[in-house]
Amino acid sequence: MNSTAPVQISFALAEYEGKKKITRREVFLGKMEQVVPWSRLKEVIEPYYPKSGKRGRPPIGLERMLRMYFVQQWYGLADEAVEDAVYDSQALRNFMGIDLSRTSVPDATTLMGFRHLLEAHDLTKAMLVEINVMLMERGLLMTQGTLVDATLIAAPSSTKNKEHARDPEMHQTKKGNQWHFGLKAHIGVDKESGLVHTLTTTAANVSDISQTPALLHGQESAVWADAGYVGVEKREDMQKALAANEQTVQWHVAKRRRTLTKLADGWQKSMAQAYEKLKAQVRAYVEHPFHVVKDIFKYKKTRYKGLIKNDAQLNMLFALSNLYMVRGELRP
Incomplete structure (x- = not known):
């Protein structure tokens, strides 16, 4: 197969991209896409995230799991509800970089495992600190x-x-x-x-x-x-x-x-x-x-x-609320 051939998109995606109205969900996700310091947050989690091995199924990409976890916090959804919402919403799939013709949505069990990883290593608190350091560098905190x-x-x-x-x-x-x-x-x-x-x-x-x-x-x-x-x-x-x-x-x-x-x-x-x-x-x-x-x-x-699980979630919620509150100043 010629590697330079154009990538075909699914009929559903083509139909979605042809619509005239931009939904409030798309606007919100577009703004948060621009203000979240993805690379800095991935560096916080990467030392603890499972690496690909020779056996077993390779782990799902860290950024995709982080995006799914953020969707869960922004919309107040349970693990199973997030999985269903991503299947139902093209806007959420675009935000997570998922094309259903090529890959499936991470299931609720995978998201739960990712959540437990963040809780076990106190990573949501570390992400709150990292976001605040970035905001201090920008003169916003x-x-x-x-x-x-x-x-x-x-x-x-x-x-x-x-x-x-x-x-x-x-x-x-x-x-x-x-x-x-x-x-x-x-x-x-x-x-x-x-x-x-x-x-x-x-x-x-x-x-x-x-x-x-x-x-x-x-x-x-x-x-x-x-x-x-x-x-x-x-x-x-x-x-x-x-x-x-x-x-x-x-x-x-x-x-x-x-x-x-x-x-x-x-x-x-x-x-x-x-x-x-x-x-x-x-x-x-x-x-x-x-x-x-x-x-x-x-x-x-x-x-x-x-309290441990709820403290982890609250650290993440307030970290994301900081980004939301200064989204106008952070966006390009």
């Missing part, structure tokens, strides 16, 4: 100020399963007058860009304030937090962390509402309320990553059991 906050992620509370029990690593907590069962995602966010630089994952009953030392990267000079972090600067673990980094931090922690209401009416109360409003305007940036992960990537409930 600063280090002078940090916003800290946490959000609740629900876990299945049903006991109608094989073990007849809820996930033992998840717990319940009360927020307002409502009880929640699941986990907490605690994040440290860059003040200027709203990008996540640090993440910890705990059960829902762990206090927000206890995770603060782990959310600071050690270079910031100011920290903003809501009223759940009142007194954080006096905690022994926080003082030890700052001393270890030879760090001095200016704290901007919201006052509790009842503290403001107790103030007598007058200029002092007006000034205090104005200052709290200014702090709230700065803290608002911490909600942007939560919005992307929960509302755009549809991550509102845990899919896996245990």
